[in-house]
Structure formats: C-alpha cells, structure tokens
Amino acid sequence: MRAPGTLRLGAGAGFAGDRIDPAVELARRARPDYLVFECLGERTVAAGHARRIADPAAGFDPLLAARLRAVLPHCHPAGTTVVTNSGAANPEAAGECALREAGALGLDARIAVVTGDDVLELVRTIDPVVWETGTPLSEVGDELLSANAYLGAEPVAEAVASGADVVVTGRVADPALYLGPLVHEFGWAPGDHDLLGKGTLVGHLLECAGQLTGGYFADPLTKPVPDPARLGFPFADVGPDGAAVFGKPDGSGGRLDRRTCGEQLLYEVDDPAAYVTPDVVADFSDVTFTDAGTDRVAARGATGRPRPDGLKVTLGFRGGWLGEGQLSYAGPRCLDRARMAADIACERLVGVHGLPEEAVEVEYIGAGAAFRGLAAAEDPAEVRVRVSARVPTAEAAEAVGWEVESLYTNGPAGGGGARRSTTEIVAVRSCVVPREHVRPRVTVVG
Amino acid sequence: MNEGTGTPADPAGAGAAGDGASMTVDELADVRAGDKGDTLMLAVLPRDDVAFTVLERLLTADVVAAHFAPLVTGEVGRSVVRGLPALVFRLPGVLGGGVTGSAVLDGHGKTLSYHLLTLDLG
Numbered sequence: 180m181r182a183p184g185t186l187r188l189g190a191g192a193g194f195a196g197d198r199i200d201p202a203v204e205l206a207r208r209a210r211p212d213y214l215v216f217e218c219l220g221e222r223t224v225a226a227g228h229a230r231r232i233a234d235p236a237a238g239f240d241p242l243l244a245a246r247l248r249a250v251l252p253h254c255h256p257a258g259t260t261v262v263t264n265s266g267a268a269n270p271e272a273a274g275e276c277a278l279r280e281a282g283a284l285g286l287d288a289r290i291a292v293v294t295g296d297d298v299l300e301l302v303r304t305i306d307p308v309v310w311e312t313g314t315p316l317s318e319v320g321d322e323l324l325s326a327n328a329y330l331g332a333e334p335v336a337e338a339v340a341s342g343a344d345v346v347v348t349g350r351v352a353d354p355a356l357y358l359g360p361l362v363h364e365f366g367w368a369p370g371d372h373d374l375l376g377k378g379t380l381v382g383h384l385l386e387c388a389g390q391l392t393g394g395y396f397a398d399p400l401t402k403p404v405p406d407p408a409r410l411g412f413p414f415a416d417v418g419p420d421g422a423a424v425f426g427k428p429d430g431s432g433g434r435l436d437r438r439t440c441g442e443q444l445l446y447e448v449d450d451p452a453a454y455v456t457p458d459v460v461a462d463f464s465d466v467t468f469t470d471a472g473t474d475r476v477a478a479r480g481a482t483g484r485p486r487p488d489g490l491k492v493t494l495g496f497r498g499g500w501l502g503e504g505q506l507s508y509a510g511p512r513c514l515d516r517a518r519m520a521a522d523i524a525c526e527r528l529v530g531v532h533g534l535p536e537e538a539v540e541v542e543y544i545g546a547g548a549a550f551r552g553l554a555a556a557e558d559p560a561e562v563r564v565r566v567s568a569r570v571p572t573a574e575a576a577e578a579v580g581w582e583v584e585s586l587y588t589n590g591p592a593g594g595g596g597a598r599r600s601t602t603e604i605v606a607v608r609s610c611v612v613p614r615e616h617v618r619p620r621v622t623v624v625g
Numbered sequence: 626m627n628e629g630t631g632t633p634a635d636p637a638g639a640g641a642a643g644d645g646a647s648m649t650v651d652e653l654a655d656v657r658a659g660d661k662g663d664t665l666m667l668a669v670l671p672r673d674d675v676a677f678t679v680l681e682r683l684l685t686a687d688v689v690a691a692h693f694a695p696l697v698t699g700e701v702g703r704s705v706v707r708g709l710p711a712l713v714f715r716l717p718g719v720l721g722g723g724v725t726g727s728a729v730l731d732g733h734g735k736t737l738s739y740h741l742l743t744l745d746l747g
Contacts, residue, residue: 311662396655398655401655441670441711442655442657443657445666445668445670445709445713446659446668447661448668449661449666449713449715451706451713452704465707465708466709540728540729548729549730549731549736549737550737551729551737553692553693553696553740554740567729609662
C-alpha cells in the first residue's frame with residue numbers, strides 16, 4: 180500500500196555493473212512512478228571518455244541497451260519514467276540507443292537527453308586548481324582526457340517535465356537523479372533548502388540500490404540477510420513535504436530496516452552535517468529512522484542549507500598502465516616461498532626490464548594483504564602472491580605478469596594458478612568551476 | 626558534533642578502557658567503509674544504546690588513529706550522529722592514492738571496516 184499523494188521512486192541500479200533482474204522485479208511489482216539507474220562512478224565517466232576517443236559512437240554504459248530491453252516492456256505501459264546517468268561520456272549516443280531499443284520493442288517512446296556536463300574546454304580556459312595536486316590544471320603533467328561537472332536536479336526536472344519516457348544524462352550528482360523528479364512533481368524551488376535536503380536524503384539512500392536492502396551489509400553471524408541471491412532493490416514513497424517511507428518489493432530477498440538504513444545513511448559521508456551536492460548542502464545529523472511495517476522504514480529529520488557557488492568537476496587523465504601477475508603457494512612454508520617468488524620477480528622487473536623499484540607493489544593475498552600490513556597472518560594455509568606495477572607503457576606493464584608467470588618453471592617449488600593482466604589506467608582528480616559557466620541543456624528526441 | 630581529532634603519534638586514551646574482560650568493537654557495533662580520494666571513512670553503528678555509550682567513551686579518534694597507524698597521514702576526525710546513533714571516522718591517507726592512484730587490489734579499502742571491528746577496547 181502506498182499513501183495517496185506520494186511519489187514512488189525506485190532504485191534500478193546502484194553502479195554500472197549492477198544486476199538487471201531486480202530492476203525488472205521492482206518495475207513489475209512495485210510499479211514506481213520513476214525508475215532510476217545510477218550507473219556512473221568517477222572512474223566510469225573518465226573511462227567512458229577513453230572509449231569515446233577510440234570510437235566516437237561509444238562512451239556510454241555498454242549495459243544500457245540490455246537494461247532498457249528488460250524494463251521498458253514493464254515501465255512503458257505502467258507510466259513509469261526511466262531516469263539514468265548511463266549516458267556517461269556520450270549522452271547523445273545513449274539517447275539514440277534508447278530510441279533504438281524502444282523502437283525495437285514497438286514502443287512509441289520519447290527520450291530526453293541532458294548534456295552540458297562536459298566542461299573540457301571550460302577547464303582548459305579557466306585553468307582551475309586541481310585538488311589533489313594543489314596546482315593549476317595546466318601544470319599537471321598528465322594528458323587530460325575529460326572534465327565533467329556534476330549537474331544538479333534542475334536539468335533532470337526539466338527533462339522529466341518534457342514528458343519523456345526515458346531521461347538519459349551524463350555526469351549528474353547521484354542524488355539529483357532522484358531529486359529531479361521530486362522537484363518537478365512537487366514544484367520545489369531552489370530556495371526550499373529543507374525540502375531539497377529531504378529529497379537529497381531520499382536520493383542518497385536509494386542511489387546504491389541493493390546497499391539499502393542488505394547488500395554490502397550481510398554478515399552470516401552479526402547481520403543475517405534472508406534470501407540474498409534474490410536481493411530486492413528499494414523504493415521510496417515520498418510526499419510533497421519530503422516525508423519518505425522506504426520499502427522493497429513483497430516477496431523479494433534481502434532486508435530493509437533501521438540498521439540497513441543507518442549504514443547507508445553514512446556511506447561515503449565524511450561530514451553528516453554537510454553533505455554537499457549541486458542543489459543543497461544537506462544536513463543528515465538529525466535523521467532518524469522508524470519502523471513502518473515489515474521491510475518498511477520511515478525517514479525524517481534531514482534539513483538543508485544553500486547550495487555551493489561552484490560545481491565539482493571530475494577530471495580524467497591518462498594514468499599509464501597497470502600490469503599484474505598472481506601465483507599461489509600452499510602448505511608448509513608457503514608464505515616464505517611466496518616472499519621468495521616476489522623477491523625474484525621484483526629483482527628482475529627492476530634489473531632486466533628497467534622498472535622503477537618504487538612502482539612495484541607486492542601483496543600476499545591470504546596473509547594480510549587487504550589490511551595493508553596492519554594485521555598479518557604468519558602461518559596461512561595458502562597464500563597468493565600478487566605483484567603489480569603502475570608504469571607509463573603497456574610494454575613495461577606486460578613484463579609484470581610475464582615475470583610472475585615465468586616463476587612456474589624458474590621460481591620456488593609448488594607455485595600454481597598463475598594469472599596475468601595488463602590494463603590502461605584513467606586517473607581521476609577533481610576541481611571546482613563557477614556554476615554560471617556551466618550550461619546544462621535538455622534535448623528531446625523521438 | 627564534529628569533535629575529536631587525533632594522530633597516530635598521540636594514542637591517548639588507548640588505555641582508558643573499563644575493567645572487565647577484553648571486548649572488541651565487533652561485539653558492540655557494525656562498521657561500514659566508504660572512500661573519498663585517499664581518505665577512508667568508517668561509520669560505526671552500535672547495536673544498542675548501551676553499546677553506543679561504551680563506544681562514545683572508548684572509541685576515540687586517537688584510539689582509531691593508533692589502530693590504523695602507520696597508514697594514517699593526518700588527523701583522524703570523529704563525528705557523533707545521535708539520532709541513529711552512530712560515530713563517523715575520517716582517516717586521511719589510509720587509501721594512499723585512492724582507487725585510481727594505487728596498484729593494490731582493494732583500492733577502495735572496503736575490506737578495512739573489518740579491521741576496525743578487531744579493535745580491542747580492553
């Protein structure tokens with residue numbers, strides 16, 4: 180049951196590689212007014228630009244077509260509007276993709292595309308200070324691939340207002356994908372700081388989808404989650420006053436309660452009193468959750484202060500290449516043999532291949548690697564040595580996996596299961612640009 | 626609410642635990658890890674009000690900084706969120722280089738929530 184006058188927002192994806200079937204279940208069983216697919220991390224947009232440089236028709240989420248094929252047959256007849264940032268580095272091409280998919284399904288769909296987040300030329304002109312280096316952009320040596328400003332809810336609201344069935348954007352702040360429909364439907368104004376804070380809370384809790392319903396939460400002992408293989412994705416019923424009740428489809432797996440909501444409220448939040456978005460500085464410090472039935476939780480207490488003058492920008496740079504190789508050792512003295520293997524590989528990477536010593540990283544998986552040396556296991560049953568290096572060229576990166584693999588016949592006894600890979604890295608940094616220089620645009624196609 | 630700070634070099638309060646038997650964070654709370662650049666964020670959610678009272682007193686920024694030394698490169702910050710309730714810690718430098726700047730497997734530091742759970746409160 181949903182309260183009259185509320186708007187139902189569903190979380191269809193929480194990252195670019197997220198599952199598709201929970202979104203179908205949500206569309207069918209919960210029949211949300213809006214189904215939102217958040218598919219764009221900082222790395223994802225920069226990596227998309229790297230793909231677009233290689234192929235001008237690429238750069239948007241490769242799973243967009245599959246997602247739309249799966250949900251549009253349920254969304255279109257129910258009047259559910261799809262909103263997604265899957266446009267990534269190429270929203271126009273994503274819009275064409277959406278139009279093609281809808282057409283192939285025999286649906287007469289209207290697609291709205293939000294652009295204007297691409298500020299590559301702007302940052303080249305105004306040369307902002309890069310946060311991580313503390314220097315002007317022009318003094319950063321690496322090749323700049325992309326610059327994308329975080330747009331807010333306003334262009335999303337405008338796109339929704341066009342009557343679109345599918346809204347495709349590039350870089351938009353994750354919560355703004357949810358806030359946009361609320362701004363449109365309830366007529367919230369840019370000065371309604373508390374309402375925007377409440378809507379941002381809704382977006383923040385939903386944006387990681389399954390992380391609100393038991394994903395990234397489950398622990399067999401302390402936090403059991405029922406039927407996790409069928410984890411249901413969440414929705415929120417939001418009123419014109421910003422009051423929200425969260426739920427998940429009846430019969431789906433997972434759990435949604437005050438504990439799952441509490442963890443997600445604080446996820447990636449460095450200051451709960453100042454959660455900064457392009458739309459508002461939201462204050463979550465007085466948020467409380469109350470049970471509102473089985474797998475139903477009411478949230479209240481979010482407020483807001485005026486938005487910042489600048490917009491955060493994600494900068495993507497060519498970051499060289501990552502080469503890696505892994506090999507397992509087990510049983511008596513396995514950690515000693517893994518260390519010997521790593522020593523040999525490192526000596527040869529430096530001596531034979533000329534890699535700088537400081538570029539090479541060694542981890543002993545199973546013996547404390549994840550905790551970065553804070554808590555090492557001294558006598559593991561087995562250990563997997565991983566040697567990796569960030570280097571300027573593909574050739575040097577390739578040498579890393581090669582040297583680990585060659586330990587099969589040249590290294591310590593009993594090494595098995597070698598794997599190697601070489602991948603190009605896009606390094607991500609940040610800066611701020613004045614808001615007035617960024618011009619979002621909405622284009623309707625179909 | 627944005628209160629304590631501490632450094633790994635100054636683990637004051639580490640010996641301030643109550644009497645009784647040894648007790649870890651794992652027995653009192655859940656922890657969720659998040660990342661922003663090379664800063665690791667850890668949200669500590671006590672399982673009940675008694676656990677919150679104990680953790681608010683014993684799980685100081687200094688104690689957490691010491692537990693993550695020598696990876697922490699700056700002041701550890703702690704915020705208290707009373708409505709939940711919860712404690713939020715910010716640990717600068719732990720993720721050295723962040724997800725696109727470091728070659729280590731878990732660049733996000735998502736596994737590190739469970740390192741905080743092993744912290745012995747005495």
